[in-house]
Amino acid sequence: MRATQLFFPTLREVPSEAEMISHKLLLRGGFIRRVGAGIYDYLPLGYRVIKRIERIVREEMDAQGAQELLMPMLIPAELYQETGRWQEDVLFRLKDRADREYALGFTHEEVITDIVRRDVRSYRELPLNLYQIQTKGRDEPRPRGGVVRGREFIMLDAYSFDRSYEDMDLAYEKMRTAFSRIIARCGLDAIVVEAESGAIGGKENEEFMILADSGEDTVLRCANCGYAANAERCEVGRRDAGRPRVGKQDLRLVDTPGQRTIEEVTQFLGKRPEELVKTLIYKAGDRVIAALVRGDRDLNESKLARLLEVKRVEMADAETIESVTGAEVGFAGPIGLNNVKIIADWEVASMTDFVVGANKTDAHYVGANLDRDFKVDLWGDIRIASEGDPCPRCSGTLNSLRAIEIAHIFKLGTLYSEAMGAKFLDSDGREKPFVMGCYGIGVSRMLAAIPEVFNDADGMIWPISVAPFEVVVLLLNPEDDQQCNAAARVYEDLQLRGVDVLLDDRDERPGVKFKDADLIGIPIQVVCGRLASEGKVEVKLRAGGDKEQIDLGAAPSRVIQLRESLYQRLEEKADAVSVRRT
Numbered sequence: 001m002r003a004t005q006l007f008f009p010t011l012r013e014v015p016s017e018a019e020m021i022s023h024k025l026l027l028r029g030g031f032i033r034r035v036g037a038g039i040y041d042y043l044p045l046g047y048r049v050i051k052r053i054e055r056i057v058r059e060e061m062d063a064q065g066a067q068e069l070l071m072p073m074l075i076p077a078e079l080y081q082e083t084g085r086w087q088e089d090v091l092f093r094l095k096d097r098a099d100r101e102y103a104l105g106f107t108h109e110e111v112i113t114d115i116v117r118r119d120v121r122s123y124r125e126l127p128l129n130l131y132q133i134q135t136k137g138r139d140e141p142r143p144r145g146g147v148v149r150g151r152e153f154i155m156l157d158a159y160s161f162d163r164s165y166e167d168m169d170l171a172y173e174k175m176r177t178a179f180s181r182i183i184a185r186c187g188l189d190a191i192v193v194e195a196e197s198g199a200i201g202g203k204e205n206e207e208f209m210i211l212a213d214s215g216e217d218t219v220l221r222c223a224n225c226g227y228a229a230n231a232e233r234c235e236v237g238r239r240d241a242g243r244p245r246v247g248k249q250d251l252r253l254v255d256t257p258g259q260r261t262i263e264e265v266t267q268f269l270g271k272r273p274e275e276l277v278k279t280l281i282y283k284a285g286d287r288v289i290a291a292l293v294r295g296d297r298d299l300n301e302s303k304l305a306r307l308l309e310v311k312r313v314e315m316a317d318a319e320t321i322e323s324v325t326g327a328e329v330g331f332a333g334p335i336g337l338n339n340v341k342i343i344a345d346w347e348v349a350s351m352t353d354f355v356v357g358a359n360k361t362d363a364h365y366v367g368a369n370l371d372r373d374f375k376v377d378l379w380g381d382i383r384i385a386s387e388g389d390p391c392p393r394c395s396g397t398l399n400s401l402r403a404i405e406i407a408h409i410f411k412l413g414t415l416y417s418e419a420m421g422a423k424f425l426d427s428d429g430r431e432k433p434f435v436m437g438c439y440g441i442g443v444s445r446m447l448a449a450i451p452e453v454f455n456d457a458d459g460m461i462w463p464i465s466v467a468p469f470e471v472v473v474l475l476l477n478p479e480d481d482q483q484c485n486a487a488a489r490v491y492e493d494l495q496l497r498g499v500d501v502l503l504d505d506r507d508e509r510p511g512v513k514f515k516d517a518d519l520i521g522i523p524i525q526v527v528c529g530r531l532a533s534e535g536k537v538e539v540k541l542r543a544g545g546d547k548e549q550i551d552l553g554a555a556p557s558r559v560i561q562l563r564e565s566l567y568q569r570l571e572e573k574a575d576a577v578s579v580r581r582t
C-alpha cells in the first residue's frame, strides 16, 4: 500500500488524556481515537494489527479442533436471568420499544449453553469446542489505558463441552496450549498464574499475565519454586510454628478518644501498624463474624468467603457493628466479643503484646495476647498476599510484580449446564449435564499490551507477526527519478513475493518520514535515498542493529531473509511455550 492512500493521522504532541505509554503511542501513531470514556475507533493501522492478531488466534484455535461461530451481541434478559447473572454490575442493560429487556453480551456462557442444550443430544457429538471473536460491552467503572480496559472491546471467547471431568481437563490443556502459542506468536512472554474466577465462576482458573510496570494487576511469584498467582488469589505460607504465644505485658485498657483508624490509633499510642490486630466485622450469609488480620495487612474477602464456605462476604454496616461490639465503629476488638465467631489470619498466631479495639467507644487494649485474653474459633489464610510474604509451596518468599492480564481460562464444570438444564445422553443411557470450560483472550487489549512492552523513545516496535505492515519502503525524495525507480522496484518486487509492504511516497521531508516510520514501528525499513544514484538502498530493522547498504537488485531477497528470521524467532518461542507446563 502507498502511504499517500493510507489514512494515518499521526500526532506530534503527546495527548494529555493518555497515561500508559501504549495509549500515548497508539494515539500518536494514528492507530486509535477516543470516541467516549472507554470507547475507541480502530483506525486503519490499528485495525490491521487487530486483524493480524485475530488471524493468529484463528490458526491456533482451529489447530486444536475448535470451531468458529458468531453469537449475537444483543442478548435477551431471560438467558442471563437463568443463571442469576442479570444482576452483574458490569452488564449494559437496555430495552426495546416493547419494553423487553436485553443486555450487551459481556461473556457468552448462557448463549452458547443454550445452543448446545437445544442441538446436542448424545455423547457421540462430544467433545465440542466453539469460539467466536466479537465485540463485547462491559460497564467498566474505571475505563483505563485506552484499549487496555475499555467499555467496548474485542475478545476471543471459546467454550468447551465434554462428557466428563477428565475430558474437560484435556480440553482445558488444549486451550492452554493454544493460548500460550497465540501470545508467543504475538511476540509476548506471558506468565500463567492462579486467579480468582470473578463473575464467571467455576473452581479452577488461570490468567495469562504480561509483565509491565504500568499494568493494573499485581502478580506474586516465588523465584525459588515458580509458584505464581494474582494478588487477589495468592495464598500465603504459614510461618508461625514454635513461636511463643503469650508475651510479657499485662492487658491494659487505654483511652483513645476519637482515634479510629489504624493510622490514628498507632500514632496516638506510639506503636507501629504491625503491633496492632485489626478486627473487621463481616456479614457472611446470615451470620456476623469478626475477622482478625495484622494492622498493616488487608483482608482478602474471597479467601474469607471460601474459608467460611459462603458465596461472598460483605463488610457489616455501622448499625450491625454497633450492636455486635457495643461501641461505635472503629473500636471493635476480639476481647469479650462472645456473641460472634472469631476468624484469624495465621500471621496473628505469631503476634504477642498487641493492640486491639476494646469494644468500647474511645478505648483500646494494649498488651493483648492470644489464648490468655481471647480465643480464636477458626484459623486460616485470609489476608491479601504482598511483597515479601512466605511462599505457600516452599520456603521461599513472594515477589510482587505489575502485570497486564491478557487471557483467562476456566474449568467451569457443570456450573452453567446444571443451572440451565443442558444435558446429553451418555453411553450408559443416563442423562448428564455437560462438563464445560471457557477461555478468553483480549484481542483489543493485545493491541495495547504489545507496544506497552515493545517501544523506545522513538515509538512502537511491532513484532513482525502483528505489525500493521511487515516492511516500509521510504522514498526520501519523490522528485528524484532514481530514488523513485529504486523505491518502485523494491516495493513491487516485495509485493509480488507476498510481503505486506508500505511505500512512503508522501510529499514530506525525509525527517518526517523517518520519524513516522519509527513511530508506527514497522519492523523492516528500506530507505531509498541518495544512494539510489549508486544503485544501492539501505535496509535496517526497527528494533535496532546496523544499517546495511545493499545493491538494489539484491534488496528484496535480503528483506525476505530478514523477514523469515523474524518469523522464525516467534515460531521458536511458540514451540518452546507449548511444551512447557509452568
Ligand SMILES: [Zn+2]
Pocket: 222, 223, 224, 225, 226, 227, 391, 392, 393, 394, 395, 396, 397
Ligand atoms: Zn516457592
